[in-house]
Amino acid sequence: MGQIIKVLMITASGAEGISLRNVRYVHIMEPYWHPVRIEQVIGRARRICSHNDLKDEKLRTVHVMLYVMSFTPKQLSEDSSLELRLNDVSKRDAKKPLTTDQALFEISTIKEEINRQLLTAVKEASIDCSIHRNVASKEKLKCFTFGVVNSNKFSYAPSIDNEESDASMAQNTKETELKLRKMSLTFNGVKSDYAYDMKTSIVYDYNSYLAAKEMGGEPLVVGKVVEKDGKSTFVKMSAAMAESSASVVTATAAPSAKPKKPEGGVASLAPSSKSKDA
Known part of the structure; x- marks a missing residue:
């Protein structure tokens, strides 16, 4: 030691x-x-x-x-350094002369930023991004999602030549502000929180809703509340999702509605229950 x-x-x-x-x-x-x-x-x-x-x-x-070597103010002000001030300059600031050490460090920094951007893109596009994304993390990831899924439509065009460009996709993207209510459901003895849109009756994963509020992006759709036998029931996404256009969501908090006793994959919602801010 x-x-x-x-x-x-x-x-x-x-x-x-x-x-x-x-x-x-x-x-x-x-x-x-x-x-x-x-x-x-x-x-x-x-x-x-x-x-x-x-x-x-x-x-x-x-x-x-x-340790990085740099020029002194005196060295930069001398006439003998004129050629250096004109040619040995930063890639980011053409008016800033650099030593060899500073030039190497700048190249390394640029490469590190590119690597970080690529790694972030891989994380955001990964299939388990929404599962592992942590709202409290310093890394603010915006997970790629399809919003409300319609199984009858393709995610991408069969030919890349027919694929929609990023520019046209941005123009066709509609930004929607959601006002959601917090609700709790119990399945197989496990109680979980969800975010409920009273306007569209769509139910979102609560953690992804918090992440969308904090970091942007879309919350993850898990199901929908439908009218069945004269009462409101929750149906999981695979059986409930209808066609919807892509949207970028800005989520805001609103009071919550609590459900009554669920049966299997369906939970009844109380029409007049106490509310709580999501």
């Missing part, structure tokens, strides 16, 4: 293939053009259970420092 080795200096080959323990500080002496190399270097020190031998939990931290 530091008695034998206090400082370990590694080259690029040390970015992978070694496992260290109890490392407190990582000093990266120069940037690299791709963020993966930096992550690999940090990963040598920040490993699972690598600091368990340190009794004090306050010492179980890893501080990372990256």
Whole structure:
């Protein structure tokens, strides 16, 4: 724990293939053009259970420092740096001259942003996005959904040449504001919360409704309330969904209606029950 080795200096080959323990500080002496190399270097020190031998939990931290060389104001103001100020400039700001270190760090940052955007797109388009999306998370994901599903229509055109473009899809998208009520249903002894649209009688997953309020997008449709035998009953989505145009939803809160005792996959709704803000 530091008695034998206090400082370990590694080259690029040390970015992978070694496992260290109890490392407190990582000093990266120069940037690299791709963020993966930096992550690999940090990963040598920040490993699972690598600091368990340190009794004090306050010492179980890893501080990372990256050193980047920059120009001094004097260097930039001299006549000898005229060519540098004209040619060695940032990709984002043509008026800002950069050193080699700064240029490499900027390239790495741009690549990291592109990778993050691609990863976010994969997460938002994944089939289980709405299941794993957390409203409290710092990552604000807008899960891709089809809204109200009609099983008789294709999700996409059979030929990519006939597929609707993003521009025309945006023009054909209608933004709708929903006022939903919170309702609770019990199936097989498990009580769950849902969001109920009194206007359309459509029932939404409550967690996806909260996520739509917080981060945008559409709440997940789970069923519909229909009139049956003179009373309101809840029917699951597979049996209840009708054709509907795509919409981008801005969800707002409204009072809730509580259901009476459900039977199997159908739950009765009380016509005049106490309400609660969703």
